[in-house]
Amino acid sequence: MIDGVLLKGYGGFYYVYAEGRVWECSLRGRFRVKDQDFIPGDRVNILPEQEDKATIESVITRRNVLSRPTIANVDQAILVFAMTSPKPDLNLLDRLLIQVTDAEIEPIIVFTKLDKYKEESGTAPKEGLKITDVYRNIGYTVFEVSSKTGQGIADIAVRLTNKISVLAGPSGAGKSSLFNALSPGIQLKTGEISNKSKRGRHTTRHVELMVCSGGLVADTPGFSSLFLPEMKRAELADCFPEFAIRRNQCRFNSCLHDKEPNCAIKAALETGEISPIRYDHYLIFLKEVIEAERKY
Ligand SMILES: Nc1nc2c(ncn2[C@@H]2O[C@H](COP(=O)(O)OP(=O)(O)OP(=O)(O)O)[C@@H](O)[C@H]2O)c(=O)[nH]1
Numbered sequence: 001m002i003d004g005v006l007l008k009g010y011g012g013f014y015y016v017y018a019e020g021r022v023w024e025c026s027l028r029g030r031f032r033v034k035d036q037d038f039i040p041g042d043r044v045n046i047l048p049e050q051e052d053k054a055t056i057e058s059v060i061t062r063r064n065v066l067s068r069p070t071i072a073n074v075d076q077a078i079l080v081f082a083m084t085s086p087k088p089d090l091n092l093l094d095r096l097l098i099q100v101t102d103a104e105i106e107p108i109i110v111f112t113k114l115d116k117y118k119e120e121s122g123t124a125p126k127e128g129l130k131i132t133d134v135y136r137n138i139g140y141t142v143f144e145v146s147s148k149t150g151q152g153i154a155d156i157a158v159r160l161t162n163k164i165s166v167l168a169g170p171s172g173a174g175k176s177s178l179f180n181a182l183s184p185g186i187q188l189k190t191g192e193i194s195n196k197s198k199r200g201r202h203t204t205r206h207v208e209l210m211v212c213s214g215g216l217v218a219d220t221p222g223f224s225s226l227f228l229p230e231m232k233r234a235e236l237a238d239c240f241p242e243f244a245i246r247r248n249q250c251r252f253n254s255c256l257h258d259k260e261p262n263c264a265i266k267a268a269l270e271t272g273e274i275s276p277i278r279y280d281h282y283l284i285f286l287k288e289v290i291e292a293e294r295k296y
């Protein structure tokens, strides 16, 4: 028996990555009877039969399950945003960070199109804090890369080895280009937003994991909006690491860092220790969480 990870189910077979190659697997009778629902990312034991064929003998309890896309045992989420064209949608990035944190999956932020950004900003130093530094200062893992020149790609490649990762980010951010840069040989379709047929990818329910830099990666359809996970209003600040570390410094224990006096978060906002963009998003999300609370 060998250990493997399910990449996808297709046409009655399951494709499992084990010992550096892909096996076409069928199910043991008892799984078929139970009508067990296997999903990509499931860790399975397989029994090789002939050449690249095997049967799935058992499945290991899932550590976590991510929905949209449905993938099990996800180790990390690579959140891909362009530094420019399109301008990064930081409301979406902060939303994804909350989703990922809530699911207890490690986020890795990748800002792409570094070549283009440099070209546009020239040699003149930019005013204020660079957006990548805002997230880096909070403590997130942040990479700046160019899939075009290859700059920074190797640093991400080592983060993928032996892990299950999902790529998420808006359309046009450069997810497919990043995947291609990370896996010479396999090429995903990339292109301009307008001339790419999106229907196939966006309506498909067949998520699959692909082998990439010694790890497994799912390229997910571009999100444009995303609901926040169900949580109590007081829990939201815990999803913002720079708020969470100041948790006990507000005057009121129940402080929501909105209108309350003597709020440590607002004080940090005043001194520039907390980014106004992050604080704005916090207030937007707080409203949404309170709205949602009323519904259950
Ligand atoms: N200059 C430059 N262009 C890039 C880079 N990465 C991607 N692009 C371009 O940006 C456009 C979108 O890239 P894709 O990789 O298709 O983006 P995507 O995130 O996969 O988009 P969806 O499939 O719509 O979700 C393409 O025209 C790419 O050539 C980069 O690092 N530098």
Ligand SMILES: [Zn+2]
Pocket: 250, 251, 255, 256, 257, 258, 260, 262, 263, 264, 265, 266
């Ligand atoms: Zn406060």
